[in-house]
Amino acid sequence: MSRLPPDFAATHFLSEGYLALDLLNSEHFDYRGRRPMHDLLDLPAWVAAWVQQWHLPVTGAPDGQALAALRALRALLRGMLENINTQQPITDVQLEHLNGFLARTPMQQQVERVDGGLRLVGLPLAAGWPGVEAQVAADWADLLTRMPPERLKVCANPDCHWAFVDQSHNLSRRWCRQWACGNLIKVRQFRARAQHADVGG
Numbered sequence: 121m122s123r124l125p126p127d128f129a130a131t132h133f134l135s136e137g138y139l140a141l142d143l144l145n146s147e148h149f150d151y152r153g154r155r156p157m158h159d160l161l162d163l164p165a166w167v168a169a170w171v172q173q174w175h176l177p178v179t180g181a182p183d184g185q186a187l188a189a190l191r192a193l194r195a196l197l198r199g200m201l202e203n204i205n206t207q208q209p210i211t212d213v214q215l216e217h218l219n220g221f222l223a224r225t226p227m228q229q230q231v232e233r234v235d236g237g238l239r240l241v242g243l244p245l246a247a248g249w250p251g252v253e254a255q256v257a258a259d260w261a262d263l264l265t266r267m268p269p270e271r272l273k274v275c276a277n278p279d280c281h282w283a284f285v286d287q288s289h290n291l292s293r294r295w296c297r298q299w300a301c302g303n304l305i306k307v308r309q310f311r312a313r314a315q316h317a318d319v320g321g
């Protein structure tokens with residue numbers, strides 16, 4: 121496994137605490153909207169960190185086929201999240217697609233301890249990237265079935281696209297990180313108001 125630069129976790133925000141969200145957020149958007157999307161699945165250090173974080177049953181980097189499948193799964197998750205965020209129902213086609221990923225390998229269910237609670241998780245019985253796909257799909261299915269939809273959010277900065285679960289009591293979390301998008305939008309709003317005041321005299 122390749123070593124990560126010391127500031128990697130901070131600059132790449134690994135992780136949001138859910139396997140499926142980490143795959144979603146592997147599409148890394150420049151929160152200032154200046155650079156095109158950077159696909160972290162192409163970055164061996166990120167993939168290695170993700171594998172390590174979740175003890176994924178793989179020993180090497182994904183090959184072309186696995187990469188294509190991971191990207192297809194990621195696009196499916198993003199589409200479902202967009203439906204949730206715009207109060208549209210999850211479609212039958214999306215469910216069928218998700219079930220297809222769940223069926224990539226046989227899975228075993230196991231109870232694990234997480235943040236002061238217990239959680240039922242699906243673990244693939246076969247090693248390799250198809251197992252990872254099934255595991256991500258199971259994690260996402262768990263989020264969909266267990267989490268109120270209003271807690272599944274995307275950062276309020278339209279350039280950012282960062283997906284997260286709002287764990288706050290009053291559903292007040294709006295940003296990936298307050299110091300990044302929160303401050304950026306605050307400054308932009310302040311400038312817009314100042315300009316408006318200038319123009320308006």
Ligand SMILES: [Zn+2]
Nearest residue numbers: 275280296301
């Ligand atoms: Zn953000």
